[in-house]
Amino acid sequence: MHQNEFLYMFAVVGAGWAVTYGMRALPFLLFSGRDRQLPPWVERFGNLVSPVIIAALVVYSYTGLAWRTPWPYIAGALTVAVQLWRGNPLASIVAGTALYMCLLACGCQTDAQTLSYDGTHPLIRFTARGIKFQDEYVSPAEAVERLKKNKVPTSDTIHVLVDPEYTDRHGLWVFQYNYLGSAGYRRVLFVNERKATSGVMRGGRRFGR
């Protein structure tokens, strides 16, 4: 829904702006109208805490990459090395990103890849433009094929994220029964932002929803 996107993104941008501006304005608010020097502990605290936060960010952002393969770590090592050598952020970022993109494009990724999935990182996603398996658009049959190829056990619950823009309930139904069900995946959980609807098939009958 377009209106949803507008509301959501205005809120996201607004929150980002408010927090970022607040952070930047903090010292001016704290020390307005006073000729006070920055207390030494504040500086020491900042010097200590900022790297810790950035380190946590590095770890978090690695989960968005193919983190079970060695490639993001090789690219990361190159980034740090170039930064230590040249001290030019742009050169380091371009070098690391180019290497990572090359490593992925060489097909180095597919062999060592294992899937990680849970409720927050669903494998399959229904978008307004089609079905996505991880980050790729696929056909429904191909999505099931990939589950099989990656040896996802049929006893597992398959999480399917359904975008608010995707409104074809019949399409979900067909996917659940004609594709997943006939391939042996009987436990399906449709996740729709906050609320989830589940369907468990037993002997062709459906409960829940």
Place this chain on the structure above:
Amino acid sequence: MRSVSAGFSPVAPRERRAVLRRAFVDSLPVLMGYTTMGFVAGVLLAAKAGLHHAPLWAFLSSATCVSGTFNFAVVQPVSERVSVWSVALMTAGINFRYAFYGFTMLARWKDVPLVRKLFLVHMLSDENYALEAACRYRKPSANLLYCLAISAMNLSYWVAGTTAGALAVAILEGALDPEAIRRCTNGMEFAMVALFLVIFTDQIRGMVRHASK
């Protein structure tokens, strides 16, 4: 009627030109960095966040939160449509370091008129801060002019970069199929990780240097 605070006498035209030229030359490395990084951030937002009006959001988010880390880090949460509170919390975490930039500018900007001060605070990004901190002009009026010029230039580079990136994807999306765009941008999300790694490396290097002094 322009209010001129103490210490901010108008800059003479000749000096004004010199300061602006200096600011432009100093901003050239940032021009390279901001337009390319901004372009990648715009491409990522348009290609990975699943938005219908990505160029609009790229423009708004880059013009308001002038923060490379925010523009990159927000892509993954937005694609998962996490709650706004989570986004706010994440922003507070990644942009915590900005709180420490202002401290060194407190004395320098003490008498700057309000609106200009608000703009300078708005623009306290990593690269902008680095240039302002290294500014050689000691005279308050020239220094302020330099800071304002640098801020305005860098803001325009960053906004132009992100918007162009998002627009490029939006235009190509009609011509190319999503699969081709996905294949071309596969792995580009590493740019955000690389940005964090670079910031982290510099921070650690600064700590080591500080300790050895």
